[in-house]
Amino acid sequence: MVGLANILYGVQPAWSRQMPYIPPQWQELVFGETVIDSREVEPGTLFVALAGERTNGHTFLPDVIARGALGALVSRTEIEARTTILARTPRRWALVNPVTGAGLDSATPGVCLLIAVDDPLMALQRLAVYHRRQLTPTVVGITGSVGKTSTKEALAALLSQRFCTLKSKRSFNSEATVPTTLLQLAPAHEVAVLEMGMWAPGEIRFLADLARPQIGLVTNVGPTHLERLKSQEAIWYAKAELVEELPRDGWAVLNADDPLVWAMRDMTNARVFSYGLAPHATLWANQVESYGLDGIAMRVHYQDQVISMRLPLIGRHSIYLALAAMSVGLILGMEWPAMIAGLTDPAAQARLRVVAGQHATTLIDDTYNAAPISTLAALDLLGATPGRRVAILGDMLELGSAEEEGHRQVGQRAAQVADLLVTVGQRAIWIAEAARQAGMPSAHILVCMTNAEAIASVRPRLMPGDHILLKASRGMALEEIVVALQPQPEEEA
Structure with a gap:
C-alpha cells in the first residue's frame, strides 16, 4: 500500500523530484495493489498502462476506470489521443501532474486519478525504487x-x-x-x-x-x-x-x-x-x-x-x-x-499438483513450464510411481541450437519409464522419434499436434490405476488436457 504523496513524488526522476501540493481532501489517500493487467483491477488498485508489442494498456482505461481503480500511471501523449473516448466513461476521472499536483484541486474524491508521466514503465520502476529504499x-x-x-x-x-x-x-x-x-x-x-x-x-x-x-x-x-x-x-x-x-x-x-x-x-x-x-x-x-x-x-x-x-x-x-x-x-x-x-x-x-483423473487414474500436473532438465526430473518421478505410466509431453520452447538434442534426451528417458507416450506439438516429434529409437514400441507412442487431438487419442486408452504425467512449456497450455482428463460431473455422479 502506497500513499498518493509518495506515488506523485516517487514517479518523478530522482534528480529532479519535488513534492507536489496535495489538497487536504487527498492527503490520506492510500492505494492498494499495483497491477499491469486490466483484468486484475479492483476498487482501490493502481493500474499501470504499459504499451507492449501486442497490447497497449491505455486501450483498457475505460474498463479500468469502471472497475474502480483509484488511479493509473498513464502516458501524457496517449491520454491526449484518447480524450474523446475517455470523456464517455460514466465514472469521472482527473488528469494529474505529479510534479505540481495540478488536477487534484478541482477533482472530487471518488474520481479515478490519471497520473500523467512520460513513460509509465520507467515511472513504475522509479516508484518501486523509491518505495524499496524507505x-x-x-x-x-x-x-x-x-x-x-x-x-x-x-x-x-x-x-x-x-x-x-x-x-x-x-x-x-x-x-x-x-x-x-x-x-x-x-x-x-x-x-x-x-x-x-x-x-x-x-x-x-x-x-x-x-x-x-x-x-x-x-x-x-x-x-x-x-x-x-x-x-x-x-x-x-x-x-x-x-x-x-x-x-x-x-x-x-x-x-x-x-x-x-x-x-x-x-x-x-x-x-x-x-x-x-x-x-x-x-x-x-x-x-x-x-x-x-x-x-x-x-x-x-x-x-x-x-x-x-x-x-x-x-x-x-x-x-x-x-x-x-x-x-x-x-x-x-x-x-x-x-x-x-x-x-x-x-x-x-505449489507448482506440481497431483489430482484425481478419470477412471481412477492419477494426474501429475507439471504443466506450468518445461525444459530438458526439469522434464527429465519429472520422468524420474513418473518412474517411481506404481502401475502403468503415461507420459504426455509437449514442446519445450526457447532452446535454440539445443532444441533437437533436448527433446531427444527426453524421448530416450521416456522410453525407459513410460508405458504409453503421447507427444503434443511439432518439436515433440523428436521426443517420439527418440523414444522409438530407444526401443519403445510404435504402438505405445501417440504423436499429436494439438491438445484436442491428444485428449481424443489418450482418453480411450486410460486404465484404472494409471499415473499420467503432463509437462510442456507454458506456451503449449497443456493444462487444457489436465482439465479434460479430470472426472466429469457424470462420472462423479
Whole structure:
C-alpha cells in the first residue's frame, strides 16, 4: 500500500523530484495493489498502462476506470489521443501532474486519478525504487534456468514460519512485475522473496539494482533462453549478474552440484553458502530416497549437525528445493523444526499438483513450464510411481541450437519409464522419434499436434490405476488436457 504523496513524488526522476501540493481532501489517500493487467483491477488498485508489442494498456482505461481503480500511471501523449473516448466513461476521472499536483484541486474524491508521466514503465520502476529504499526488509533474489518459481514457493513457505514474508506472485520476475511486487512491501515485512528472470543480458543486473537483494540464490544454468542468448556462456554471464550485484556483507547461495553455478563463487564479493549432495557444500545431503508421490527423505549435514528428515515434497529433484530453502533459512538464523515445518506446508510445492483423473487414474500436473532438465526430473518421478505410466509431453520452447538434442534426451528417458507416450506439438516429434529409437514400441507412442487431438487419442486408452504425467512449456497450455482428463460431473455422479 502506497500513499498518493509518495506515488506523485516517487514517479518523478530522482534528480529532479519535488513534492507536489496535495489538497487536504487527498492527503490520506492510500492505494492498494499495483497491477499491469486490466483484468486484475479492483476498487482501490493502481493500474499501470504499459504499451507492449501486442497490447497497449491505455486501450483498457475505460474498463479500468469502471472497475474502480483509484488511479493509473498513464502516458501524457496517449491520454491526449484518447480524450474523446475517455470523456464517455460514466465514472469521472482527473488528469494529474505529479510534479505540481495540478488536477487534484478541482477533482472530487471518488474520481479515478490519471497520473500523467512520460513513460509509465520507467515511472513504475522509479516508484518501486523509491518505495524499496524507505523500507528495510531482507530481500532474497532467485534466478536460474529452471526452478525459480518452485524454489521461491518452498523458500517463502519455510521463511513464513518465523518471518513476515512477502513473495512474488506467480512468476512475476520481469522489469514490469518485480516493481509491482516491491510496491507490496509494507513496514511489517521482514523478508521479501523475489524471482528475477532474464530476457536479455543486463536485465538481472537491472532487477537487482531495483530490489537491492542481500541474498542471491542461483538454482542452475541450462539451455533455457538459448534461442535468445545463443550460447551457454552468455546464459551463465547473465545469471551471474545477480551474485555480482550482491553487497560485500550479503550472501550468494549457490548450487554446488551445478558446475556453472558453482563457478559463480569467483564472481561475487559476497559471502558464499553452497548446497548440494557432496560434502564440499556448506549444506549437503546424503541417503536420499524418493518415495514417488509420497515424498522424499534425506540426511542433511551442516557444520557438526546431522539431521534426518522426511518431507512431502514430490520427486527426487525436490531435494534441491529443500536444500536451497534451508540454506537461506540457516543464513537467517532459523532452527531445524521451523524449517522442516515450513517445507511440510502444502504451499512449499505449489507448482506440481497431483489430482484425481478419470477412471481412477492419477494426474501429475507439471504443466506450468518445461525444459530438458526439469522434464527429465519429472520422468524420474513418473518412474517411481506404481502401475502403468503415461507420459504426455509437449514442446519445450526457447532452446535454440539445443532444441533437437533436448527433446531427444527426453524421448530416450521416456522410453525407459513410460508405458504409453503421447507427444503434443511439432518439436515433440523428436521426443517420439527418440523414444522409438530407444526401443519403445510404435504402438505405445501417440504423436499429436494439438491438445484436442491428444485428449481424443489418450482418453480411450486410460486404465484404472494409471499415473499420467503432463509437462510442456507454458506456451503449449497443456493444462487444457489436465482439465479434460479430470472426472466429469457424470462420472462423479
